Amino acid sequence: MVHLGAIDTRTHGACDCGDLCRGCEARALSVCGSLEDEAFTGLQKLNHPLNFPARSVLFNQETPVRHVFTVVHGVVRLYKLLPDGRRQIVGFALPGDFLGLALADGYGFCADAVTPVTVCRFSRDHFGDYADDHPQMLRRLHDMATHELALAQQQMVLLGRRDAEEKLASFLLGLQKRWARISGRTSVTIDLPMGRQDIADFLGLTIETVSRTLNRMARDKLIVIVPDGVRVMDAARLEAIASA
Amino acid sequence: MVHLGAIDTRTHGACDCGDLCRGCEARALSVCGSLEDEAFTGLQKLNHPLNFPARSVLFNQETPVRHVFTVVHGVVRLYKLLPDGRRQIVGFALPGDFLGLALADGYGFCADAVTPVTVCRFSRDHFGDYADDHPQMLRRLHDMATHELALAQQQMVLLGRRDAEEKLASFLLGLQKRWARISGRTSVTIDLPMGRQDIADFLGLTIETVSRTLNRMARDKLIVIVPDGVRVMDAARLEAIASA
């Protein structure tokens, strides 16, 4: 059972934020990256860093969300539930990703931690006011939103018009690219912190189809399956399948 | 064959824009709705109104897009093509809708006119500069982008986790709501200017499945099929299916 509850990492007030942000690995990738020193300091004051243990809930579909988040460490899954329990994962948030863009309307979704997660949390209202006063940051948010939108459209193609193998190939290569952007270097080993069921619910498949397809790809020497990940053996063929 | 080519509606320079905008039915729904008089006048100066005949191309996946658009009249379909010809329609743009949010990156898509279409066209660069100088408008653009994102996520659920009947029920009710917003009144008759193939490519189905499912819904007295549309007979049951 997924349980709620976050651990506050602040030990003695706001000065920790400065320390946290100074060494922040996610900063260049996140909203903060757009800000000059003085504007950045202002934003820091609003920041509430938090840790979430694996499987804990950041927010859910039902309750209105009063915060926005930037992921610093770990992986968060974002999903929607249908009344009968069917689940569609709409995205995995990795370090640097911003949570809260699509929460505006009545279209809620759930977010929970796949791994232990560290986030910067901001009050939605304060953050909004701050953005309105800093067009530079609003611009960055807008760019992030349009980028997300472009990705969402890619995902529609994937969900609507691709078969299981194409879905998996795209998923793996997409994740590889995202990890590369975060770490600064491309690795043939792709870390998969999420389980098979999560992958299935992201790709619009069942867990069995994901398992079978991955193992077939391994049999075909496209990949090797390793604990918590896969290793790409034939990048060219994989890419051919992904963009077929 | 879809052919390219738009008809320029300007007859003698910029003053026509004023006339067009004054009576514009889409204004309240579009970007322009966010602007004060003086800012609005400035934007008008950048506007190039255009007509596109049905089936003509506004822009396509390959060529970089140098413009953004607001739809004034008619319906535009937005889609992505896979190399082998499979097509996924990512949205239908109705009056008031803005085209160009998700065009930023290398993730292009195509847009062509389903019906005769009137748009306001802006140079991407000029429009961008204008937005940067008018935070109010940037804010509106951002709100539109996040709204689009929320819709895109809904569409992911639909494509990934719903069966044919649920897809069609959602599609019909979604369109009904959008037409209602545009016309200011809800009608039980839902106009479907797009063909069955377009609906199929939007919902991740085949044309045969769309046809069969719609006709089954008609047999079950949920709807009646009329020329270029459907009439909702049992809204309650339809909504139950749509949100099942």
Add this chain to the structure above:
DNA sequence: CGGGGTCGTTGTTGTAAATCAATGTCGCCA
């Protein structure tokens, strides 16, 4: 008014993936 083109419907068959059902593997804790 007639014929061709586009679009939609309907019937039949095929198949990818879902579903149902064991079984296997690993890690954790008693």
Add this chain to the structure above:
DNA sequence: TGGCGACATTGATTTACAACAACGACCCCG
């Protein structure tokens, strides 16, 4: 160390939808 529980794999069967095929309705234009 042994057993429980979560997760993954594998196999057998079913099924929703795709694919193929043929036909029908409508429209436009000659």
